[in-house]
Amino acid sequence: MLRLARAGRITTAEAIRRFTIRRGSILRFNDAGxxxxxxxxxxxxxxxxxxxxxxxxxxxxxxxxxxRFVTLEPATGSLGVYGDDATVDDFLAAxxxxxxxxxxxxxxxxxxxxxxxxALVADFERVEPRELWRRARREAMAxxxxxxxxxxxxxxxxxxxxxxxxxxxxxxxxxxxxxxAMISESADASxxxxxxxxxxxSLGYSPAEAEVPSAITSGRQKTSxxxx
Ligand code: SF4
Numbered sequence: 001m002l003r004l005a006r007a008g009r010i011t012t013a014e015a016i017r018r019f020t021i022r023r024g025s026i027l028r029f030n031d032a033g034x035x036x037x038x039x040x041x042x043x044x045x046x047x048x049x050x051x052x053x054x055x056x057x058x059x060x061x062x063x064x065x066x067x068r069f070v071t072l073e074p075a076t077g078s079l080g081v082y083g084d085d086a087t088v089d090d091f092l093a094a095x096x097x098x099x100x101x102x103x104x105x106x107x108x109x110x111x112x113x114x115x116x117x118x119a120l121v122a123d124f125e126r127v128e129p130r131e132l133w134r135r136a137r138r139e140a141m142a143x144x145x146x147x148x149x150x151x152x153x154x155x156x157x158x159x160x161x162x163x164x165x166x167x168x169x170x171x172x173x174x175x176x177x178x179x180x181a182m183i184s185e186s187a188d189a190s191x192x193x194x195x196x197x198x199x200x201x202s203l204g205y206s207p208a209e210a211e212v213p214s215a216i217t218s219g220r221q222k223t224s225x226x227x228x
Contacts, residue, residue: 002158002168002175003100004037007048012159019045022143024156025202051100057082058091062204103172104203110176111209113183114196119212122189129217136193137207151195154182155202 001024005015016024019036027050028036037045043053051060057080059072069088074080082091092098122132139146154160161178162171186192196210 001156002162002171003048004045004050005048005159005164006168007045008037011164012157016156020156022141023146023149023152023198025198051097051104054095054097054100055092056080058088060204062206099169103168106172106176107199108203108205110179110183111196111200111203111205113180114192114199114210115212117183117186118189118192118196119216121187121192122212122217124217127189129212129214132189132193133197133207133211135190136197136210139190139194140198140201140207147191147194149191149194151179151182151186151191152198154179155195155199 001012001015001020004019005012008015008018010018012024019028020026021028030036035043037043037049043049055069057072057074057078058069061068061070069092072080082088083094086094122129139149140152158171158175162174166174183192193210197207200210201207
């Protein structure tokens with residue numbers, strides 16, 4: 001979002017409003033399948049286009065810690081080629097993918113920060129963990145009628161913390177610090193869980209990556225008194 005906003009010479013708040021749905025987490029397309037960032041037939045934010053756009057026609061698959069690039073089914077009207085003789089490495093270099101992958105890795109460090117803090121503040125004697133995560137997934141994926149969530153707003157609207165003139169690399173550092181502080185100050189397990197799930201999904205991870213392991217939650221759930 002930072003790079004997209006800088007390319008459009010607008011704030012991240014404006015970029016979220018103009019180009020995205022689901023609170024800034026995915027690009028907005030109209031009914032005719034046109035991206036909101038299209039300017040005529042060209043990308044209006046080419047310099048700051050998102051990672052998924054840079055990678056196409058490749059996709060990035062994750063399996064645990066393992067990552068691999070795969071060839072996607074070409075979209076209608078697209079040749080879906082990444083160069084006749086190019087290797088994947090050549091293509092990634094030409095698309096300047098490295099800074100985006102580096103930023104993904106930096107933001108991914110917040111996932112365990114979320115998990116640890118949720119484990120601390122959630123009252124698993126009162127809240128059933130599966131219900132907490134079911135609600136969190138629903139909130140994270142909702143495109144409308146979702147609850148206000150200042151943590152989610154902060155995940156995408158980095159300029160609130162960094163200033164719109166800052167270089168994206170520097171801005172990411174300040175943004176991460178501000179987010180970590182917000183996480184540590186929050187006592188709202190539901191809001192934290194929804195933000196954690198949306199962060200994980202936005203970075204290309206499974207929503208389950210955000211969840212507190214059951215080995216931790218099960219030890220803190222109410223247990224029935226033993227039968228006589
Ligand atoms: S590359 Fe295409 S899909 Fe991606 S932001 Fe630009 S116009 Fe939208």
